[in-house]
Amino acid sequence: MDMATDRILEISGLWAGYDATPILQGVSLSVARGEIVGVIGRNGVGKSTVMRCLIGLLETWRGTITFMDRDVTALPADARARAGFGYIPQGRDVFPQMTVEENLTVGRLIGGPNGKKLPDLVYQYFPRLKERRRQLAGTMSGGEQQQLAIGRALIGSPSLMILDEPSEGVQPSIVQHICEALKSFRDELGTTILFVEQNLDTILAIAERCYIMEKGKITRSLTGEDVNADNVRAQLLL
Numbered sequence: 079m080d081m082a083t084d085r086i087l088e089i090s091g092l093w094a095g096y097d098a099t100p101i102l103q104g105v106s107l108s109v110a111r112g113e114i115v116g117v118i119g120r121n122g123v124g125k126s127t128v129m130r131c132l133i134g135l136l137e138t139w140r141g142t143i144t145f146m147d148r149d150v151t152a153l154p155a156d157a158r159a160r161a162g163f164g165y166i167p168q169g170r171d172v173f174p175q176m177t178v179e180e181n182l183t184v185g186r187l188i189g190g191p192n193g194k195k196l197p198d199l200v201y202q203y204f205p206r207l208k209e210r211r212r213q214l215a216g217t218m219s220g221g222e223q224q225q226l227a228i229g230r231a232l233i234g235s236p237s238l239m240i241l242d243e244p245s246e247g248v249q250p251s252i253v254q255h256i257c258e259a260l261k262s263f264r265d266e267l268g269t270t271i272l273f274v275e276q277n278l279d280t281i282l283a284i285a286e287r288c289y290i291m292e293k294g295k296i297t298r299s300l301t302g303e304d305v306n307a308d309n310v311r312a313q314l315l316l
């Protein structure tokens with residue numbers, strides 16, 4: 079595969095932080111079209127900060143973000159969403175007072191012009207949501223809300239789905255179902271997936287490659303095979 083032409087996302091030398099405090103100190107990573115890539119790191123190393131910069135919720139101080147051969151570093155978040163970013167924030171963030179179906183309809187509205195992906199596509203991957211489509215989102219379990227948050231992003235037909243700790247607060251059987259759904263999005267819809275996790279098993283379940291993040295920097299880039307090699311796995315267990 080020609081990585082240069084097949085690259086969907088490239089983050090290069092990213093610096094960002096809060097007030098005057100730098101958190102990201104030269105983060106670089108890239109994702110090829112159709113890849114599933116994980117970023118793993120302990121609490122507070124800056125994983126969510128990378129995601130926020132990437133989708134345009136936090137200003138980039140230095141460095142560039144290139145998406146589908148376009149420099150999006152200065153684009154506002156809504157323009158990035160229209161360009162093909164789909165974001166599922168840490169702790170999901172569904173509208174609790176709206177039903178499942180209403181949440182999905184909002185996803186379609188904010189997802190841009192592609193109106194042909196109706197909730198049925200989401201229900202196909204997450205049948206549980208169909209059963210619960212009239213339930214208020216705030217009354218559902220953590221795992222059901224996570225599926226809904228992912229479904230809402232899916233309705234916008236993102237080229238790149240960005241997930242911040244999708245396994246957090248979700249019971250293992252549902253984590254497994256979510257992992258399978260993410261793989262299906264890639265295999266059946268061609269969605270590229272970038273996600274951050276502290277849970278090594280979730281990374282290993284679906285990521286083809288992963289980056290290790292420590293204190294505002296990416297310190298290593300590993301394939302699935304590397305991670306499974308004896309000593310590396312022990313070092314990474316968080």
Ligand SMILES: Nc1ncnc2c1ncn2[C@@H]1O[C@H](COP(=O)(O)OP(=O)(O)OP(=O)(O)O)[C@@H](O)[C@H]1O
Pocket residue numbers: 096101119120121122123124125126127128168276
């Ligand atoms: N809104 C904010 N204002 C000031 N500092 C912040 C803000 N958000 C995060 N930080 C700080 O930035 C650093 C990185 O936070 P970030 O949320 O990116 O870490 P993380 O790797 O996602 O952690 P976790 O695994 O707990 O989600 C932390 O020291 C945190 O306290």
Ligand SMILES: [Mg+2]
Pocket residue numbers: 125126127168242243
């Ligand atoms: Mg975080």
